[in-house]
Amino acid sequence: MTLKLLMGNEAIAYGAVEAGVQVASAYPGTPSSEILSTLAGLALEKGFYAEWSVNEKVALEVAAGAAYAGARALAAMKQVGLNVASDPLMSLAYIGVKGGLVLVVADDPGPHSSQTEQDTRLFARFAKLPVLDPATPREAKEMTRYAFELSEKLLLPVILRPTTRTCHACQDVEIQDTTAVPQPVSGFQRSPNWVIFPNLSARKHVWLNGQQEVARESFENSPFNQLTINEQSDVGIIACGVSYNYVMEALQLTGLEASVLKIGTPYPLPAGPVLQLLQHAKKILVVEEQEPVVEDQVIALAWKTRSTAQISGKYDRLVAREGELNVNKVRAILENFCGRQPHSIEAAVPPELPLRTPVLCAGCSHRASFYILKEAARGKDTLFAGDIGCYTLGAMPPLNTTDTCLCMGASVSIAAGLSRVEPHRQQVAFLGDSTFFHSGIPGLINAVHNGANITLVILDNSTTAMTGHQPHPGLNRTAMGPTDQSINIARMVEACGVEFVRVADPFDLKAALQVAKDALAFAGPAVVIMQRECVAQINKGRHRRINPDLCTECGACIDELGCPAIGKPAGQPEILENCFGCGFCNQVCPVGAIEEV
Amino acid sequence: MKLDIVISGVGGQGSVLASRVLASAGMGLGLDVRTSEVIGMAQREGSVTSQVRLGEKLYGATIPDHEADILLGFELAETVRAVPKLKPGGAIIASASAIVPVSVQLGISSYDQKAMQQYLREQPGRVVLLDLEELAKKAGHPKTGNVIILGALSTLPGLPFEPEQLLQAVLSYIPEKLQNTNKRAFEVGRQSMEVA
Ligand SMILES: Cc1ncc(C[n+]2csc(CCOP(=O)(O)OP(=O)(O)O)c2C)c(N)n1
Ligand code: SF4
Numbered sequence: 001m002t003l004k005l006l007m008g009n010e011a012i013a014y015g016a017v018e019a020g021v022q023v024a025s026a027y028p029g030t031p032s033s034e035i036l037s038t039l040a041g042l043a044l045e046k047g048f049y050a051e052w053s054v055n056e057k058v059a060l061e062v063a064a065g066a067a068y069a070g071a072r073a074l075a076a077m078k079q080v081g082l083n084v085a086s087d088p089l090m091s092l093a094y095i096g097v098k099g100g101l102v103l104v105v106a107d108d109p110g111p112h113s114s115q116t117e118q119d120t121r122l123f124a125r126f127a128k129l130p131v132l133d134p135a136t137p138r139e140a141k142e143m144t145r146y147a148f149e150l151s152e153k154l155l156l157p158v159i160l161r162p163t164t165r166t167c168h169a170c171q172d173v174e175i176q177d178t179t180a181v182p183q184p185v186s187g188f189q190r191s192p193n194w195v196i197f198p199n200l201s202a203r204k205h206v207w208l209n210g211q212q213e214v215a216r217e218s219f220e221n222s223p224f225n226q227l228t229i230n231e232q233s234d235v236g237i238i239a240c241g242v243s244y245n246y247v248m249e250a251l252q253l254t255g256l257e258a259s260v261l262k263i264g265t266p267y268p269l270p271a272g273p274v275l276q277l278l279q280h281a282k283k284i285l286v287v288e289e290q291e292p293v294v295e296d297q298v299i300a301l302a303w304k305t306r307s308t309a310q311i312s313g314k315y316d317r318l319v320a321r322e323g324e325l326n327v328n329k330v331r332a333i334l335e336n337f338c339g340r341q342p343h344s345i346e347a348a349v350p351p352e353l354p355l356r357t358p359v360l361c362a363g364c365s366h367r368a369s370f371y372i373l374k375e376a377a378r379g380k381d382t383l384f385a386g387d388i389g390c391y392t393l394g395a396m397p398p399l400n401t402t403d404t405c406l407c408m409g410a411s412v413s414i415a416a417g418l419s420r421v422e423p424h425r426q427q428v429a430f431l432g433d434s435t436f437f438h439s440g441i442p443g444l445i446n447a448v449h450n451g452a453n454i455t456l457v458i459l460d461n462s463t464t465a466m467t468g469h470q471p472h473p474g475l476n477r478t479a480m481g482p483t484d485q486s487i488n489i490a491r492m493v494e495a496c497g498v499e500f501v502r503v504a505d506p507f508d509l510k511a512a513l514q515v516a517k518d519a520l521a522f523a524g525p526a527v528v529i530m531q532r533e534c535v536a537q538i539n540k541g542r543h544r545r546i547n548p549d550l551c552t553e554c555g556a557c558i559d560e561l562g563c564p565a566i567g568k569p570a571g572q573p574e575i576l577e578n579c580f581g582c583g584f585c586n587q588v589c590p591v592g593a594i595e596e597v
Numbered sequence: 598m599k600l601d602i603v604i605s606g607v608g609g610q611g612s613v614l615a616s617r618v619l620a621s622a623g624m625g626l627g628l629d630v631r632t633s634e635v636i637g638m639a640q641r642e643g644s645v646t647s648q649v650r651l652g653e654k655l656y657g658a659t660i661p662d663h664e665a666d667i668l669l670g671f672e673l674a675e676t677v678r679a680v681p682k683l684k685p686g687g688a689i690i691a692s693a694s695a696i697v698p699v700s701v702q703l704g705i706s707s708y709d710q711k712a713m714q715q716y717l718r719e720q721p722g723r724v725v726l727l728d729l730e731e732l733a734k735k736a737g738h739p740k741t742g743n744v745i746i747l748g749a750l751s752t753l754p755g756l757p758f759e760p761e762q763l764l765q766a767v768l769s770y771i772p773e774k775l776q777n778t779n780k781r782a783f784e785v786g787r788q789s790m791e792v793a
Contacts, residue, residue, distance in 0.1 A: 005630065030637035113637035136631075136658075169658035170617065170632040172624045220679050245657030253661070327661035345663050345685070350677050351712035355700040356607065358643035389658050390641065398703055421684065466638065562699045569697070577739065 006173040008137040008166040008515055013038035014173070016074045017046055017146030019100070020180035023066035024050040025059040027438065028467035029078030030113040031167035032106035037468070040479035046179055052470050052479045054538050055408075055438040056081035060088045060103065061114070068159075070195065072148050072184035076104040079118050080407065086123075086441065091196055092157055093127045094204040099185070100148035101157040103129075108164050109289045109324040115388070115407060117322060119290035120161040121240075123266045128208050130215040132224065133160040133241035133266050137171040143224060143264065154211050163289065165242045207562035216268035224264025227273045229280055233257035234308070235338060236281025238274070238298060240266050240288040243325055247287050250331040254339055263288075271298040278307040285337050286313035289325050312337060321580040344492045359393060362565035363541070363580025365532035366391045366459055368506035370401040371449060371560060371588065372530075373428055373457060376516035382426040383418055387440075388412035389432035389466045390534075391459050398562045402430070409439025416443070416452035426520055427454040433489060434464035441496065447525045448497040455519045456527045460489055460532040469537060500526035507532055509587035541581030543597040545571055550593035557585045557594065598628070598757055599652040601660045602750075606671030607696050608640035611743035614770055615669065616647035618747060622758045622766035623651035633658035642698070644675055646682075651757060654783070666751070669746050672696050673713045686722040690749050690790075692729035692742065725749065725790065732785050738775075743780035748786020760777035760787065 006014065012035050016024065024043070026036035036050060043050040053059035056077040063075035078087060080106045089103070105123075108114040124131035134140035140162050147158040193200065219225065235258040239247040244262045251258060254543055261277050263269070266269050266288070277284065278301070286295040292314040299311055313319045318333050335342050370391075373384070386392055386402030387410060395402035404414050415429035431440045436458050447454055464470040471477045473487045493501050501523040504512040512530065519526040546557075557566050557573055566577040575585075575594070586594040602619060604612045613634050620630040628651045635645040648660045660682055668683045670676025670691030683689065693714060700706045717724055724760050727749065729742045736745060744767055751760035758766075771779045 003624065005617065005624055005632075007634075038719060112635070112639075165633065165658060168634050168636050170620055170630070170634070171658070172620075172630050190699050242657060248656045249661065326659055327657065327664075331661070347663075347681060348716070351679060351709055351716050352707065353678055354674050354698050354708040355706040356642070356644045356674070356698040357700065358608065358638045358641040359699050361641060393641070397705065470638075558702050567697055567702050 001174045002177055003172050004175055005170050006175070007034060007168060007170050008134070008140050008162055008204060009034035010038045011137040011141040011171070012144050012160065012162065013042065014175050015040055015141035016102065018180055018185060019145045019148040021074050022071035022185070023063060023073040024048065024076070025053045025062040026076035027053055027059050027081055028464055028470045029081050029106070030467055031108055031164040032076050032078045032104065033467045033470065034167070034197065035104055035353050036479065037470070039074070043480055049363050050479050051335070052472070054473055056085040057088055059321055060085040060092070063101055064088060064092055064097065066230070067099040067101040068187040069099065071099040072183070074102045074104065077153055078114065079105055079107045079120050080115055082120060082123055089127055089157070090350060093129050093208055093245070094201050095194065095196055096155040097151060097157055098155070100151035100334040101145040102151060102160055103157050104160045104162070106162055106167050110164065112164050117290060119264045119293065120159065121293040122291045124159045124161070125293065128212060129157055129580055130154065130158055130265070131267045133264055134160070134162050134166050135242050135244045135262070137166060137169055138173050139224065139264065140166055141173055153218065154215055156211055163242055166442055168319055203299045206403070212268050218271040219265040219268065220272045222265055222270065223397055225270060225273055226262040227276055228260050230257050230259045233259060234282040235259070236261065236277045236284045238263060238277065238286045238294060239282060240294045243287045243289060243330070246327045247328040249327045250334050253327070253331055254334060254340065256340070263294055266294050267297070269294060271301055274301050275305060278302055278305065278309050282309055283337070284309050284311045285318065285333070286311065286501065287319055287325070287330060287333065288313070291321065304555060331407050355571055357396065359562065359564050360390060361535055361580070362563055362578050363582035364390065365461060365506045365530065365534070365582070366394060367399065367561055367563060368509070368582070368584045369457060369459055370394045370399040371529040372506060372509065372512050372516050374399070374401050376511055376520055377426055377428065380426045380498040381518065382425070382428055383415070385411040385418070385427065385429040387431050387435050391430055391432055394430065396453050398559055408435050409443055412440055412443035412447055412454065412456050415454040416447045416450070419452050423453065429454055429456045431456060431458050433458060433460040433462065433474050436489065437473050437487070441492070444493065444498070444525070445496050452525055453523060453530070454525055456525065456532070458489060458527060458529045460503065460529050461533045463534045463537055465534045465536065469534070489529055493529070497570055498525055498527045500524070501529070503529045503531055505532060506530045507582055507584055509584065535580050541583065543579050543581050544575045544583065544586065544594050545597050546575055546593055547593045548572065552591055552593055554590065557589055560588055600650070600757060601665045602649045602667045602669060603660060603665040603679050603682045603729065604647040604649070604669045604671070605675040606645060607675060608643050608645050610671040611740065612645055612647040615743045616649045618763070618766045618770055618774065619649040620651070622763050625762060625766065626757055628652060628757065629655045631655050631658035639644045644678060646679055667750065669750060671742055673710060674708060676786060677713050677716055680720065683720070683722070687770060688723045688753060689717060689720060690725045690727070690746055691717065693726035694728065694730055727789050732789055733782070736778065736782035738778045738782065738783045741779060744779050744782040745786035745789070748783035751783070752790040753788055
């Protein structure tokens with residue numbers, strides 16, 4: 001055993017390795033991405049297979065195939081990724097698996113970096129699959145190992161659902177020095193049970209419902225649930241996942257007394273420890289983030305057993321259903337619940353703080369692409385449908401070139417939909433390269449086949465930048481190393497039947513502007529591929545400076561581009577230390593005052 | 598023993614490295630450790646905080662408001678933003694200089710550097726504001742601000758680790774060719790506290 005400082009996501013990866021995972025697949029998404037990047041780093045050495053899949057649906061199907069053949073497999077994604085993977089997931093619950101299949105879905109209450117605050121525990125219940133909710137990185141690792149065993153026992157995929165505060169927290173975690181010997185794989189055995197006809201589903205549904213009880217029983221004595229009875233108190237607190245940490249710390253800070261039931265297996269909820277607590281405590285508070293998943297099951301148990309305990313939580317609005325919990329919030333909830341005067345600290349009012357929202361990097365080619373499309377559309381009534389990636393920041397001033405953003409791959413279809421109602425307006429859609437492969441292609445095919453008059457701009461920066469620069473199918477590397485199987489975006493677009501396809505360099509303002517204008521003028525779907533590597537991936541260019549003798553202080557460079565490397569520390573525009581040397585601002589400056597150093 | 602440290606700054610300033618270093622120094626002493634970091638969109642020049650907790654028995658990785666013992670600030674306004682995390686009388690070691698965000702360049706918000714410094718100086722605990730840019734020049738590398746602040750931190754009384762242990766933890770995270778620069782940065786940070 002070695003003690004190592006591990007992030008929750010790394011701990012999950014190590015847990016999978018210790019369990020002898022044979023196939024791992026994922027599509028990146030904060031806060032889940034480091035699970036597969038860690039696994040990919042270990043794959044060659046430990047002798048298993050890891051891939052970045054094209055999207056979450058594919059990732060889960062690849063893992064399912066491996067598990068059909070008896071291998072241990074893991075698929076990882078963020079919570080909204082599960083929406084994309086929900087089709088295979090719902091059916092997989094009926095079909096089941098042979099080798100252990102662990103589906104890690106990272107939730108993001110807050111949300112910190114997600115479109116929704118959806119609760120995967122609720123999804124698990126909907127899909128009728130067991131779900132584990134770790135409170136710490138250490139527990140995340142233990143749960144990962146256990147999830148494989150449970151999956152093989154139940155013949156069902158098992159969901160591990162960490163949240164941002166576990167994924168991106170580090171802890172001292174023990175890891176095994178010896179590598180697990182992968183189990184011999186029994187191989188795929190032909191059977192009608194792998195083919196989901198309605199009559200099979202009807203039978204399997206009965207089986208699946210029965211497995212809920214088997215799973216519940218497995219959790220009855222699970223070490224992930226812990227009941228601590230406090231004889232001095234008639235208050236009982238049930239806390240799920242990371243909320244347990246907040247409850248324990250709030251109890252310490254307030255000195256309040258309570259029995260505490262820690263829950264690590266929220267669905268199906270084991271009855272034993274809950275009933276024990278119901279017998280002991282008169283007042284129960286359920287503390288969990290997001291939806292009342294545990295609370296609903298506790299209420300049902302209390303009802304069935306005619307318990308008279310008062311149960312508080314989401315339904316009397318003591319615990320919020322939105323946002324994240326923390327020690328301060330839980331402390332206030334406990335004080336309120338126990339009728340204590342709330343604790344407060346007087347603090348001096350701080351000076352007004354500057355707004356510091358994220359911005360595109362200095363030298364990011366997306367900035368140039370947005371500027372170019374705005375220029376090309378000048379004087380035309382234009383709507384810009386955006387999508388998800390670093391380029392969502394195109395919504396921020398001064399670029400203001402993102403009027404909509406819904407979910408990955410939606411821009412092209414939203415633009416097509418808008419064009420049906422407002423044909424007199426120009427419809428421009430943006431898609432990142434990774435997003436194009438993930439879910440943009442069907443929308444494009446649809447636009448071509450149905451003749452939508454839109455312009456699609458593919459922002460090809462040769463990476464999945466937003467989530468930490470993972471590879472995608474357009475590149476010559478995979479999770480495990482180099483490949484010569486890269487898919488050419490322009491040829492792909494042509495194959496989709498698009499007649500107007502042009503590749504442009506966004507840092508060549510004049511040429512790219514002409515291409516953009518031609519695309520807007522084209523009747524029918526037109527595609528412009530803006531090609532420039534993400535600056536976070538390449539070496540810096542030549543630093544620029546503003547020649548004070550030429551600068552008229554018109555402010556165009558600042559007001560049009562909003563680049564973090566142009567500022568006015570001494571009153572007039574200046575290029576700052578963090579300039580990347582992309583050279584785009586020189587082309588925007590009306591008097592040519594920006595020059596290479 | 599319990600030590601809670603908040604590190605605030607702007608994405609890209611190396612706050613994640615700083616929190617990992619502190620945690621691994623704590624681990625070296627056999628303490629329970631936690632860090633909590635901001636990873637994702639905010640790393641693109643947005644506000645970021647890292648939190649480090651060292652102690653005998655810990656629960657969560659995030660520090661409650663008004664409970665942190667020390668606030669390390671890599672940027673002036675971000676230090677002010679994190680003050681509510683600090684316990685009354687907690688120590689602050691921070692950069693006195695500003696990284697002016699794009700929103701201020703565009704006139705959407707404002708940044709009053711003097712008022713920020715004033716507010717920090719009025720905090721009840723020990724407050725040290727460093728000219729981090731100048732110190733980084735002295736260390737010979739513009740990106741060593743995080744290690745300079747760790748060096749400065751190592752001079753505070755009551756820490757569970759010796760300065761040398763913290764330096765070793767820093768070096769364990771630094772590639773071979775930057776070891777000397779970072780040793781220098783750590784030392785520059787230590788010296789800055791003698792005059793401050
Ligand atoms: C269904 C789904 N999966 C994953 C994510 C997380 N995510 C946000 S943006 C993005 C990809 C961005 O890559 P790309 O389109 O190439 O744009 P870039 O960030 O490189 O500009 C991902 C994976 C998500 N929001 N939704
Ligand atoms: S990481 Fe790359 S794509 Fe994202 S903002 Fe920076 S340069 Fe642009």
